[in-house]
Amino acid sequence: MRIVNKTFTELAVGDVAEQRRLITQDDLYVFAVSSGNHNPMHLTDSDLDGDGKTERVAPGMFVASLISAVLGMQLPGAGTLYRQQMLNFHARAHAGEELICRVEVLEKLPDGAVRLSTTVRRVADDSVILTGEAVVDAPVAKFDCDALDLPGLIVQRHRHFEALLARARPLPALPTAVVCPDDAKSLDGALLAMRESIITPILIGMADRIRAAAIDIGADLTGIEIIDCPTDIGAATLACTLVNEGRAAAVMKGHLHTEDLLKPMLDKVAGLRMGRRFTHVFVMDVPGQPEPVMVTDAAINIAPDLATKVDICQNAIDLALSLGMEPRVGVLSAVETVNPAIQSSIDAALLSKMADRGQISGGLVEGPLAMDNAVDMGAARTKGLKGMVAGRANILVVPDIDAGNMLAKQLAFMSHAESAGLVLGAKVPVILNSRSDSAMSRLASCAVAAVHHFASGARG
Incomplete structure (x- = not known):
């Protein structure tokens, strides 16, 4: 791609340039970070205005920035500097919509400035989003060069896990034996997955420690089954028993060593082996x-x-x-x-x-x-x-x-x-998280287990 500008002498009244832009959710996140405007109207699926529709409204100044892109890249192009921009907003744009921005030269001023009309429309219905006028200093030197090599940006969103959670929520809650959830992170991860209707936890371990962890995180364990067991190995063994009895369809690691969790599962008689290696x-x-x-x-x-x-x-x-x-x-x-x-x-x-x-x-x-x-x-x-x-x-x-x-x-x-x-x-998915894993990681692990359990059952 080359950048070619029009100098003040080359410009003529009636010159027009247009640019299309599909607004993505990532665009709105980048704008929020760069501008400091974290208004949830622009970033969430919440219905903050009570109209029954979710938001993700493109900020007005993000839409206006599309005008700047046309002015700086096309007409007049490289070397253009703003003097003035007047804006009138007529409608809202949203993530997922394609916009077209148009600028037209209205007047060349004696001091080297140029007055242009500026319009942004929605492509789908040709409705007007924004109108206005810009006054800019037009370039005086010709510029014709390859586009600048800018660093790429990656938005740290986890859209694949968001889609996975959306698949897991409608499924029946997976009965899950949670082994030794006696610290804040492991218990909170299991309860978070329960609140998302992904698992139904059965908490196995030292009951007093589990309840103490619940107090630490302000959680209510009413209605959740707790099976008291004094040792880690004993709790892992009991989880295998629940699976073999059909009471649990998954096992989740809590606050214990991985080898203690897996050792009872490898038992040839009472464990969860089914022919393949773990x-x-x-x-x-x-x-x-x-x-x-x-x-x-x-x-x-x-x-x-x-x-x-x-x-x-x-x-x-x-x-x-x-x-x-x-x-x-x-x-x-x-x-x-x-x-x-x-x-x-x-x-x-x-x-x-x-x-x-x-x-x-x-x-x-x-x-x-x-x-x-x-x-x-x-x-x-x-x-x-x-x-x-x-x-x-x-x-x-x-x-x-x-x-x-x-x-x-x-x-x-x-x-x-x-x-x-x-x-x-193993006979059932075993959810294995490390102690440093985030809440999203623990929730996603439960979602993967649930989707795998029901999908593999459907495949036979």
């Missing part, structure tokens, strides 16, 4: 990504062998199908070619071939892939990689727990992702 999946909502990204296994299997990686792939594919995703598994290594000295590259190639032969089903599996050419189409093309996975992977199978943990935490703390954690391979 594997962990982070479902990550990374701002700017077009769909969720899964990272597996980053929490359970330390140095998985090939057989374990088969289950890691299959469990993740099954979860992706439940979430309505098209599973594209990128098996990661340090390189995208098979190197006999790098075991992860050999395993990746074998997993890819096993998928071709139907030993892993339900999704596409490709490897080895390096991280860049797994998720970036440009990097994949540079390396000459073809197929449906390279550059588009939405499931990242890591070589070992070190790589997985580092990748997941990098996405969380540097890319501002929210993560939902789930253990798969």
Whole structure:
């Protein structure tokens, strides 16, 4: 794209320029941050004016800024500076609407200024949003150059989790055995999911500590079943019993060590094993990504062998199908070619071939892939990689727990992702959160479990 201006001498009365702009919700968030105007009328789905409709009204000055864009980029273009802008607002614009901004030269003034009419209309019905006039200093020097390379902006919204929660809320509340929710965060996460009608919690652990945690967060436990159990292992064992009796359809980790939660589940008689290895999946909502990204296994299997990686792939594919995703598994290594000295590259190639032969089903599996050419189409093309996975992977199978943990935490703390954690391979979903996880992360984990439970049941 090139920027070409019109100098004062080139301008003529009647010159016209137009620009279309689709208003997105992210536009309104960016404007709120840059302007300091956090009026909820512009940012929420609330009905603050009582008209029975949700808001997300575009701020008037955001709409007016579209005029500035036309003046500064097209007519007169680069070098234009404002003297005056008069605005009359006739209607409101909203996120999701497309607007067209038009400016027309009305008069060239003796001192080098230009007077222009300014209009913004809604494309859908041609209704007028804004009218007015601008007086600007027109450029005197010609400018003809490529557009400036501006830094990109990513709004730290988690729209994928918002959509996931919207899917989970209408489902029947999932009876969930919550093991040792005796601290503020774990109890609050379970109660938040209950208030959202995603789970029905059964609280298992030291009853006095659970009630003390409830007092700390100001929560009312009336009507919620609490089963007193003096030890962490005992509480985890009791959760398995509730699942086997059909009273619970999911298990949620509270304030206990992961190994204490999983040990009773691995018992061959009273546990929750069903043939596959237990594997962990982070479902990550990374701002700017077009769909969720899964990272597996980053929490359970330390140095998985090939057989374990088969289950890691299959469990993740099954979860992706439940979430309505098209599973594209990128098996990661340090390189995208098979190197006999790098075991992860050999395993990746074998997993890819096993998928071709139907030993892993339900999704596409490709490897080895390096991280860049797994998720970036440009990097994949540079390396000459073809197929449906390279550059588009939405499931990242890591070589070992070190790589997985580092990748997941990098996405969380540097890319501002929210993560939902789930253990798969058991009879029921196991909701696994860390003690540092946010309320959104805990809520999303419950939503993933609920959607997976009901979707996998429907698939049989």
